[in-house]
Amino acid sequence: xxxxxxxxxxxxxxxxxxxxxxxxxxxxxxxxxxxxxxxxxxxxxxxxxxxxxxxxxxxxxxxxxxxxxxxxxxxxxxxxxxxxxxxxxxxxxxxxxxxxxxxxxxxxxxxxxxxxxxxxxxxxxxxxxxxxxxxxxxxxxxxxxxxxxxxxxxxxxxxxxxxxxxxxxxxxxxxxxxxxxxxxxxxxxxxxxxxxxxxxxxxxxxxxxxxxxxxxxxxxxxxxxxxxxxxxxxxxxxxxxxxxxxxxxxxxxxxxxxxxxxxxxxxxxxxxxxxxxxxxxxxxxxxxxxxxxxxxxxxxxxxxxxxxxxxxxxxxxxxxxxxxxxxxxxxxxxxxxxxxxxxxxxxxxxxxxxxxxxxxxxxxxxxxxxxxxxxxxxxxxxxxxxxxxxxxxxxxxxxxxxxxxxxxxxxxxxxxxxxxxxxxxxxxxxxxxxxxxxxxxxxxxxxxxxxxxxxxxxxxxxxxxxxxxxxxxxxxxxx
Amino acid sequence: xxxxxxxxxxxxxxxxxxxxxxxxxxxxxxxxxxxxxxxxxxxxxxxxxxxxxxxxxxxxxxxxxxxxxxxxxxxxxxxxxxxxxxxxxxxxxxxxxxxxxxxxxxxxxxxxxxxxxxxxxxxxxxxxxxxxxxxxxxxxxxxxxxxxxxxxxxxxxxxxxxxxxxxxxxxxxxxxxxxxxxxxxxxxxxxxxxxxxxxxxxxxxxxxxxxxxxxxxxxxxxxxxxxxxxxxxxxxxxxxxxxxxxxxxxxxxxxxxxxxxxxxxxxxxxxxxxxxxxxxxxxxxxxxxxxxxxxxxxxxxxxxxxxxxxxxxxxxxxxxxxxxxxxxxxxxxxxxxxxxxxxxxxxxxxxxxxxxxxxxxxxxxxxxxxxxxxxxxxxxxxxxxxxxxx
Numbered sequence: 001x002x003x004x005x006x007x008x009x010x011x012x013x014x015x016x017x018x019x020x021x022x023x024x025x026x027x028x029x030x031x032x033x034x035x036x037x038x039x040x041x042x043x044x045x046x047x048x049x050x051x052x053x054x055x056x057x058x059x060x061x062x063x064x065x066x067x068x069x070x071x072x073x074x075x076x077x078x079x080x081x082x083x084x085x086x087x088x089x090x091x092x093x094x095x096x097x098x099x100x101x102x103x104x105x106x107x108x109x110x111x112x113x114x115x116x117x118x119x120x121x122x123x124x125x126x127x128x129x130x131x132x133x134x135x136x137x138x139x140x141x142x143x144x145x146x147x148x149x150x151x152x153x154x155x156x157x158x159x160x161x162x163x164x165x166x167x168x169x170x171x172x173x174x175x176x177x178x179x180x181x182x183x184x185x186x187x188x189x190x191x192x193x194x195x196x197x198x199x200x201x202x203x204x205x206x207x208x209x210x211x212x213x214x215x216x217x218x219x220x221x222x223x224x225x226x227x228x229x230x231x232x233x234x235x236x237x238x239x240x241x242x243x244x245x246x247x248x249x250x251x252x253x254x255x256x257x258x259x260x261x262x263x264x265x266x267x268x269x270x271x272x273x274x275x276x277x278x279x280x281x282x283x284x285x286x287x288x289x290x291x292x293x294x295x296x297x298x299x300x301x302x303x304x305x306x307x308x309x310x311x312x313x314x315x316x317x318x319x320x321x322x323x324x325x326x327x328x329x330x331x332x333x334x335x336x337x338x339x340x341x342x343x344x345x346x347x348x349x350x351x352x353x354x355x356x357x358x359x360x361x362x363x364x365x366x367x368x369x370x371x372x373x374x375x376x377x378x379x380x381x382x383x384x385x386x387x388x389x390x391x392x393x394x395x396x397x398x399x400x401x402x403x404x405x406x407x408x409x410x411x412x413x414x415x416x417x418x419x420x421x422x423x424x425x426x427x428x429x430x431x432x433x434x435x436x437x438x439x440x441x442x443x444x445x446x447x448x449x450x451x452x453x454x455x456x457x458x459x460x461x462x463x464x465x466x467x468x469x470x471x472x473x474x475x476x477x478x479x
Numbered sequence: 480x481x482x483x484x485x486x487x488x489x490x491x492x493x494x495x496x497x498x499x500x501x502x503x504x505x506x507x508x509x510x511x512x513x514x515x516x517x518x519x520x521x522x523x524x525x526x527x528x529x530x531x532x533x534x535x536x537x538x539x540x541x542x543x544x545x546x547x548x549x550x551x552x553x554x555x556x557x558x559x560x561x562x563x564x565x566x567x568x569x570x571x572x573x574x575x576x577x578x579x580x581x582x583x584x585x586x587x588x589x590x591x592x593x594x595x596x597x598x599x600x601x602x603x604x605x606x607x608x609x610x611x612x613x614x615x616x617x618x619x620x621x622x623x624x625x626x627x628x629x630x631x632x633x634x635x636x637x638x639x640x641x642x643x644x645x646x647x648x649x650x651x652x653x654x655x656x657x658x659x660x661x662x663x664x665x666x667x668x669x670x671x672x673x674x675x676x677x678x679x680x681x682x683x684x685x686x687x688x689x690x691x692x693x694x695x696x697x698x699x700x701x702x703x704x705x706x707x708x709x710x711x712x713x714x715x716x717x718x719x720x721x722x723x724x725x726x727x728x729x730x731x732x733x734x735x736x737x738x739x740x741x742x743x744x745x746x747x748x749x750x751x752x753x754x755x756x757x758x759x760x761x762x763x764x765x766x767x768x769x770x771x772x773x774x775x776x777x778x779x780x781x782x783x784x785x786x787x788x789x790x791x792x793x794x795x796x797x798x799x800x801x802x803x804x805x806x807x808x809x810x811x812x813x814x815x816x817x818x819x820x821x822x823x824x825x826x827x828x829x830x831x832x833x834x835x836x837x838x839x840x841x842x843x844x845x846x847x848x849x850x851x852x853x854x855x856x857x858x859x860x861x862x863x864x865x866x867x868x869x
Contacts, residue, residue, distance in 0.1 A: 037563055044559050047519055106699040108522030112531045113866035125698055126557030127519030133556060133708040258566075263559045265516035321864045325534050327516040368865065 003029045003145070004469035005462070006165055006183035008152045008229065010034060011041030012128070012451060013433025014189035015135035016458030017465065018144045019103060021187070024466035028144045029181070031167055033151035033190070034224045040132035041191050042221035042406055042434070042450075045263040047111075047128060048121040049455065050448030052094040059107045062119045066090050069120075072446055076297070080442020088415055089440055089449075092456035097122060100455070104134030113324045116293050121448040128451075151224075152190070154232050155429075160421040162186040162429040184469035185428040187461045188419065189454075192407035192434040193227020194248060195219055195260065200404070203245035209307060213402075216309035218253060220403045223260040230435055233411060233419065240412035240420040243438030249445040250300025253403030255310060256328050265327040268398045271299060272386050273322055273368070274315035275357055276400070278306035281340065281350035283357065288375070288385035297445035304402040311400045312343055314354070317392040322368055330396035339395045358389035406450065408438035417461035428468040430461035498538040503576035507545060508536040510568050513560055520554040522698040525688075525854050526570070527554070529672075532862050539671035542581050542664065546850035548574035549694045551703030551714075552783045562782070575785035582842045587659035594838035599790030602798055605835045610827035613637075617823040624823065626816040632747060633813075633822045639739070642826070649833045656837035661845050668850065672857040681855040688851050689844075692718055706778045714775055720768030721799065722844075727761025728803070747813070759810065765803035769796045795840035802828040 005021040007014050010032025022028045032039050052069050053060050069090045073081060097107065106125035110118035117123075124131045140146060149170035156163040164182040171177055193199045200214035207213055233239040257266035272292045276299075278284055285302050289295055303311045315330075333339035340350035356379060364373035366388055374387045411419050411431045418425035433454040440453050500508060511530055514520070521527045526547045533540055550571045560566035579595065586592030594601045614624065621627040621636055629635045688694065695703045695715040702712035735754040738744040748754050773796045776789070784792075805825035812821050835841075 106522075106701070108698065111518045111521050112528070113518065123522075124519075125522040126553060127517075127559065129559050130519075130553075130557035137709055261559070261564060263517070264519070265513055265560070267516075321534065322866065324518075324866050325512070325515045327513050329512075 001027075003027050003181070003183045004473065005029075005185050005187065005465045006031070006162075006181060007187045007189060007462075007465075008165060009041065009187075009189035009191060009433065009435075010039050010146075010148075011189065011191065011433060011454070012043035012046070012131065012135070013454035013458035013461075014041075014187065015043075015132065015139060016455050017187040017189055017430070017432055017462030018139050019135065019142065020459045020462030021466040021469075022139065022142045022144050022462075024463055024470070026185075026466035026469050028139075029183070030139065030144055030146050031150040031152055031165070031181070032146065032148050034148065034222070035170075036148050038222065038224065039136065039148065040129060040222075041225060042194075043132050043454070044127075044129040045221050045261070046124070046131075046448075046451050047264060048117065048123040048448040049097070049451045050093060050120055050446065051097065051122050051452070052090045054094075057097075057122075059109045059122050060119065064120050066094075069093075073440070073449065076444035076446045077440075077442050078444065080444075082439050084415060085413075086440045089453050089456040092459070093452040096455050096459065099459075100131075103138040105131050106134075116291070117447060152229055154236070155186070155229070156180075157237055157429070160419075160424060160426045160429070162426065184472045185465035186430070187417075187458075187465050188229060188233070188411070188429070188431045188435055189433040189458060189461070190229050190435060191222070191225030191227070192248075192437070193225060193230055193245075193409065194221065194404050194407045194434075195223045195225040196227050199227055199231070199245075200407075203409075204304075207305075211308070213304050213309050216401055217304070218255075218257050218262060218266075218401050218403045219260050220251070220253065220257075220262050220266070220405045221260070225406070225434070227407075230410065238421060240423065242410050242412040242436070243408040243442060245407065245409040247408040247438070247441075247443045248300075249297060249405035249408075249441075249450065250304065251296050251403050251405065252299035252303045252311065252313075252400040254326060254328050255399035255401040257401070257403065262403065266403065267296070267324075268313050268326055268400060269296070269323040270315045270319050270326075270396075270398070271295075271313050273319035274313060274390055275354070275383065276311050276313050277345070277350065277353055278311050279308045279345070281345040281353055283353055283381060284311075286381050286384055288383045288387055290371070290385075293447065299400075300402040300404065303400050309402055312345065313398045313400055314339070314390060314395065315397075316390045316395050318388060319396075326398060328398075330398050333395050333397075334393045336390070336395055339397050343397045343399065354390060357383070357387075358391060361387045361389045363388055405445075406434045406437070408441055408443065410434070410436045410438040412436075413439055413457075415460070416464050417457050418464070428465065428472070430465050430468075432457040432461040500538060500541070501577075501580060503573065503580055504538060504541045506573045507541045507577050510570055510573050511536045511541075511544070513566055513568055514554075514570065517560070519559075520557055520570075523553040523557075524549060524551065524694040524698065525851065526574070528858065529854055531866075532857065532864065534864070537671065539667050541577055543668045543671055543850055543853060545574045545577035545581060546664070546668075546846045547854055548578070549692075549703070549847070550575055550784045551695055551697065552780060553697050553704055555780075555782060556704050556708040569782055571783050572785060575788060578843070578846070579785055579788050579791075581664065581846065582660075585660045585664045585846075586838060587656045587663070591656070591838055594835075595791065597790075598788075598839050599794045601838060602791075602794040602831065602835055605831040606798065606801075606828065609830035609834070610824060612830065613823035613827040614820070617819045621819050624820040627819055629818050631813045631818065633818065634746065636819055636822060637826070639745070646830070646833065649830060653833050653836040657842065657845050660837065660842070661849050664846055665849050665853070668853050672853040673860040675856050675860050677852060677856055678859070681859055682852065684855040685848065685852040688855070689848050704780065704783070705775050706780055713771065717768045717771030717775060720764045721772060721796075722768070724761045724764030724766070724768050724803065725799065727757050728765060728806070729761075731755070731758035731761060755810075758806065762803045762807045762810075765799060766807065769800035769803070772796050773800065791840050798828065798832050798835070802832050 004026035007018045007030040018030045108125040152167045204214040253266040340347040360376035360379035417430040419429045560568040583592035583595040701710040731754045809821040
């Protein structure tokens with residue numbers, strides 16, 4: 001039996017597509033590359049959805065109008081976005097939550113320590129894995145056929161039309177069986193290529209120091225986003241592309257984080273409370289440029305540009321209790337010199353950097369909840385807010401590495417979520433989630449927007465795929 | 480090597496005067512460090528909001544959090560760090576292991592805390608002893624277990640004062656032991672939870688949490704987890720049936736005691752009397768509740784809770800079931816020749832239940848209520864943390 005809609009991928013965007021297609025009356029099969037215990041791609045590490053709203057809504061306070069959302073997106077992407085698609089995502093974010101609830105997703109108020117997002121972001125109760133679980137349960141109940149351990153390697157296309165997918169399905173006995181799966185329409189929602197270290201290495205290349213920066217990257221999410229289909233579509237089928245392969249959602253995370261799936265808890269949130277030095281014990285960027293929630297997403301790239309792709313966040317006792325507790329304890333010392341030694345940094349340079357900084361601090365009234373007047377004078381780079389001397393023992397240091405969340409290179413699409421070949425939209429091949437997020441996010445990031453894009457385009461792709469399939473089925477029946 | 484590290488750490492902790500953590504406590508501290516950096520589960524229950532008030536987890540904090548945890552399973556199924564993730568976070572399990580340890584550690588008298596360790600055996604032995612005691616007494620007094628000249632009146636078999644003389648000391652001891660155990664727990668945990676005294680609103684909220692079993696609701700009211708990641712309200716419903724059934728039976732006995740001593744009305748009471756109505760409805764509720772809990776326990780997801788405590792959980796459920804079953808059988812068979820045997824079996828079960836109350840699953844209700852009360856007190860105190868994140 002040929003299925004109407006084949007969904008390739010198993011995260012939020014894929015599940016949204018599968019549920020919408022099923023609700024539209026199509027028969028649906030979903031292929032998840034991971035085994036059940038690792039299902040959901042990067043969605044299982046997410047925690048919220050950035051939502052437009054004009055008035056307070058259950059867990060969301062005040063209002064977050066379309067224009068403000070758009071301006072926020074414009075700012076973080078530096079204009080590398082598509083206004084039409086971005087606004088489509090923004091508007092969809094204001095109406096999708098009742099639908100999500102109907103499939104068992106629950107929301108909770110902003111987490112303690114994340115109160116600044118109470119206005120803009122709706123948090124999933126239990127986080128993204130609870131959301132993924134709810135969607136899988138609902139899909140199962142509605143009769144979506146879910147297959148795990150089913151990575152797809154290539155697609156058969158005819159003149160830009162989807163014909164069949166070739167998957168390698170892992171059997172219960174561990175053997176791999178190739179399978180050709182036909183469908184009337186297909187949704188691609190199999191993630192970016194962030195888990196593919198070789199590809200990251202190739203994309204980032206070698207820097208002037210002769211280093212391969214990507215060798216020092218950690219992947220915050222799933223190991224299953226190898227970008228196999230993305231590369232296949234771009235290289236073998238010449239699908240229209242969008243985005244730069246080095247652009248990604250990247251943050252600075254604890255250097256001790258695991259290579260994959262470290263998730264949210266490995267982030268270090270004390271940057272703006274202290275200073276950050278690189279492996280040469282030198283500062284390299286204004287740690288107090290803006291509120292941390294508005295700056296956390298640039299620090300992954302900043303660290304990636306440092307020698308050894310490593311940096312060290314240095315704080316003193318005054319910062320304790322003012323930032324989210326990190327998952328690993330910091331390196332602790334009773335003096336700055338001892339801290340330098342423990343972190344393996346050149347003590348003389350480190351002390352000069354810290355002494356210069358401390359001497360340059362002009363402390364007014366410290367207020368971490370405002371862009372306060374504590375700043376440095378005559379220091380390069382300056383620290384423009386929250387600059388207080390680092391002088392109160394014990395001192396703490398956290399080694400940082402770039403943590404990549406997801407890549408922005410993707411398939412170019414339009415408001416129908418169609419994959420495009422030579423500027424022409426495909427009749428029956430659609431794309432959603434990280435595979436097309438680069439249409440909206442050319443660079444930069446703002447919390448929760450990845451899930452907004454995945455949900456909006458997942459739902460569009462599912463609806464469009466169902467229509468395409470049912471149209472085709474009707475034509476077939478008529479003939 | 481790891482052992483050496485653990486020993487070194489213990490030695491250092493001893494030298495600094497901080498209490499050394501047991502292996503299960505250490506595991507809770509490790510997991511809480513991860514959870515505190517994530518916090519996705521804040522909306523599920525009281526454990527996570529209580530956790531976010533802390534940056535470090537000492538022995539008393541861990542005892543407090545472990546007893547706040549209802550083992551509902553929501554955070555396990557939602558956890559991005561649950562096994563097979565290398566962080567291997569399983570909060571319901573690690574909390575259950577510490578909880579089991581706290582029951583034993585805080586038991587009074589301390590020597591009897593060991594009864595928790597092999598609780599299935601403890602319950603079986605207590606039941607066997609209870610049954611033997613009453614069956615032999617019935618035989619000695621009545622001459623036979625089937626028949627005899629009882630005429631439906633069990634005081635002819637066991638005079639009222641004999642029953643009072645047997646049950647009051649056992650029940651009194653159970654109440655005393657539980658009270659002294661939870662007092663010790665309360666003292667330790669109070670200091671770790673702001674030290675503030677109990678106030679009216681906090682007590683009212685804690686009572687509400689206990690009586691409605693708020694934290695088996697999943698935070699969204701759809702219920703908690705049992706066999707898989709789907710929500711179910713049946714754990715709460717069956718627990719309610721068990722708890723309120725038990726309380727109705729207890730009320731039946733209390734009313735009967737008042738009838739006996741205050742009004743001078745002796746048993747047996749008619750079917751429409753208050754003690755009978757309370758006892759029968761309580762017994763049926765207890766029967767349904769424990770049967771349901773047992774069934775759910777059998778279907779429970781293997782990663783939930785502490786497998787070593789299954790005998791304790793199931794033993795207690797079974798004993799409650801057996802007590803209500805024999806109570807109802809006694810009521811139905813009172814006019815038959817089996818009265819002596821039915822009565823002896825029921826009294827044996829009740830005796831075993833009372834005797835083991837302070838050293839088995841029953842303790843969870845007492846310790847959890849205390850922890851919830853400390854939580855509702857603590858949450859009303861200002862926090863000195865001003866955390867910010869991305």
